[in-house]
Amino acid sequence: MSIAYDTSSASAYSPSEATWSHTCTGSNRLLVAGIYATNDTLTGVTYAGVSMTFINKVNATGTQFIYLYYLLNPTSGANNLVTSSGGTLLGYGQASSYTGAKQSAQPDASNTAVSASTTSLTCSVTTVADNCWLIGYNYSNLPVAGGGTTFRSPGIGAVLFMMDSNAPKTPAGSSSLEVTQVSANFSATCLASFSPVGASFTPSPDNRMYFM
Numbered sequence: 001m002s003i004a005y006d007t008s009s010a011s012a013y014s015p016s017e018a019t020w021s022h023t024c025t026g027s028n029r030l031l032v033a034g035i036y037a038t039n040d041t042l043t044g045v046t047y048a049g050v051s052m053t054f055i056n057k058v059n060a061t062g063t064q065f066i067y068l069y070y071l072l073n074p075t076s077g078a079n080n081l082v083t084s085s086g087g088t089l090l091g092y093g094q095a096s097s098y099t100g101a102k103q104s105a106q107p108d109a110s111n112t113a114v115s116a117s118t119t120s121l122t123c124s125v126t127t128v129a130d131n132c133w134l135i136g137y138n139y140s141n142l143p144v145a146g147g148g149t150t151f152r153s154p155g156i157g158a159v160l161f162m163m164d165s166n167a168p169k170t171p172a173g174s175s176s177l178e179v180t181q182v183s184a185n186f187s188a189t190c191l192a193s194f195s196p197v198g199a200s201f202t203p204s205p206d207n208r209m210y211f212m
Helices: none
Strands: 004-010 019-024 030-037 042-047 053-061 064-072 077-085 091-099 109-126 133-140 150-156 160-164 174-194
Touching (some): 004 019, 030 042, 030 077, 030 133, 030 160, 042 091, 053 109, 064 174, 077 091, 091 150, 091 160, 109 133, 160 174
Antiparallel strands (some): 004 091, 030 064, 030 091, 042 077, 053 064, 109 174, 133 160, 133 174, 150 160
16 A cells, blocks of 8 residues: 555644644544744644654754654544644644555654755655655745655745655655755755555665575
């Protein structure tokens, strides 16, 4: 079974805790959320009252941060995502859901990338399982999706986008998502790879078992 895109959602601007509705459908569900904040006080994200799992974060520029969270088997139907913080959050939330994801041992791999001034930012991971999807969150100034990268609507202010590979990555190994800009500016990405149902470990030449 292959991972497939379901839908995306986004919050309005929030001076404290962001809350917005997202509808998950299908089987072997996966929900990935990206959060933007003007300080590093985010303490968690829930969906339908269930805590999402933190993946990574990056200081995008100045006092601005982006975070990536995920949840396996999120409740189907329309439910709220809610952020919590130890202070004033001043930010936004976005989410994308998928079907066909393995329901354990996720994410497959993760990484972040950031630049204070660039026209192209590439964030790479080394996938372990075959046929993974790459899913991430990017904060840039008027970004354009690069090669092998799909932005998911709704974006926020033409600067914040959930994004993914829109296809499985095979064979397992180094893969990336890319964001470009017309002129050099800041850019930051939080990224993770997720394996599909039935995915198996792909051995490298150094860890294969040989039998005589």
